[in-house]
Amino acid sequence: MVGSSAAGDDDLSWQLLPIRDDLAAALQDWRAWLRDERRLSVHTCRAYEGDIADFMGFMAGHHGGQLALTHLAAIDLGSFRSWLAARASDGATAATRARNLSALRSLFNWLDKTDRAFNPSIGQLQAPKRKQPLPRAVSRLDAKDILDRAEELAPEPWIAKRDRALLTLLYGAGLRIGEAVALNRSAMPSKPENAAIVVDGKGNKQRQVPLLPVVVEALARYRTLCPFPDTPDAPLFYGAKGKRLNADAARKVMRQVRQSLSLSDSVTPHALRHSFATHLLGADVDLRVIQDLLGHASLTSTQRYLDADIERLRAVYAKAHPRAKG
Incomplete structure (x- = not known):
């Protein structure tokens, strides 16, 4: 619109600007x-x-x-x-x-x-908000390794089943870690057929999330071994001392797993949720369905997964296309 110059150009006056x-x-x-x-x-x-x-x-x-x-x-x-x-x-x-x-x-x-x-x-004046970068999605093979290693690293059998159930829920249903640890036993479906849970998401907005059979099975195995009360108002996920498992403890589990597998620091509980969305998108699931499953208030938030997937495809195309190799 108007000119400027490098700092240090002593002969620069702001002559090109319409100023007094x-x-x-x-x-x-x-x-x-x-x-x-x-x-x-x-x-x-x-x-x-x-x-x-x-x-x-x-x-x-x-x-x-x-x-x-x-x-x-x-x-x-x-x-x-x-x-x-x-x-x-x-x-x-x-x-x-x-x-x-x-x-x-x-x-x-x-x-x-x-x-x-x-x-x-x-x-x-407030600074414009910068978009937080999405975590990198884990591959399906890495996701399986994460679930297996979480079970192997646990100090007790019931904790092994708990950790596997929790991470399976994050990856298989796309829950936020805070949403998962806030669940009570009453949230669990009474029948495994067409199972779903009601999740309290951000802004106290509830959503219903279907559960895959593998998720239902992992949760059932954990509940069978869990030594603490199984009443409706009891927490679904217990900590080692019989209180509700907190999000930080769950993140610690994930940190130990990724270090054991030499995975990137970007592999967090939230990365499993991101992987859930990314893999659904790769399977051609409608973006609005993914929005509902994730509990996004705005489609714009979900759109970021599509943008990230397009960038991934562009990178793959650039690498594979013969013209890209000069």
Whole structure:
């Protein structure tokens, strides 16, 4: 939109920006402060300058003339958000927009500290949320090895069946670890045919999840050996001391298993849930069905699995296609 230059180019003035002399001088001083006081890298300085140049050009377009320091103090929250929205429309990622906001905060905080301009709206801006990367799905063979090794590593027979049942439930039904350990005995179906459980998910939203025969069988074997009460209000998964198994203890089991199998640190209980969704998607199960099974409030959350699968297919295609090999 407007030009900028690398930090350290002393002959750079902000001549290409539609700004008045007082603001140009302030920006020059801010640049020097970034370089000499903050000692930011040349790359970061250049990025910040480009961000501010774009912002000034955007605001000048809305203002309809040259900007002065007094104009910066009067910019409202909506205008800041409009610029960030425009950056998103131009294709800026959440990470880039987070840096855009860092540049704005740096400039406006410096203007405030040097008594040049104060804008209260800048403190109300929130950084865009970055998408958390999905864990890598485990292969079907690795999933089987995980279940077998969990049983082998357990210190007692009933704990061996518990650990296998728990991990089978995560992989075979796509539960979150917190959802699984919160289950009571009453959640278990009375008949193995067409078995399903009712899960209390995020936001206290309930969903019904069908259970595969292998899951029902693993749970039944565990319940047969479990030495603690089997009343309806009792926890489904007990810890070694007879209290409800907590999520951290379950994560510890998974950590021991993956270390024993020399698997990646990304192999966590949540990775089993992710693998459940990924393998269903690979079997051409409808995305909305997967959404219901996972308990996602929005299809957008489930869409991430499709995006990840497309990336996987693209990588496989690029590796296998003869043209990709030059």
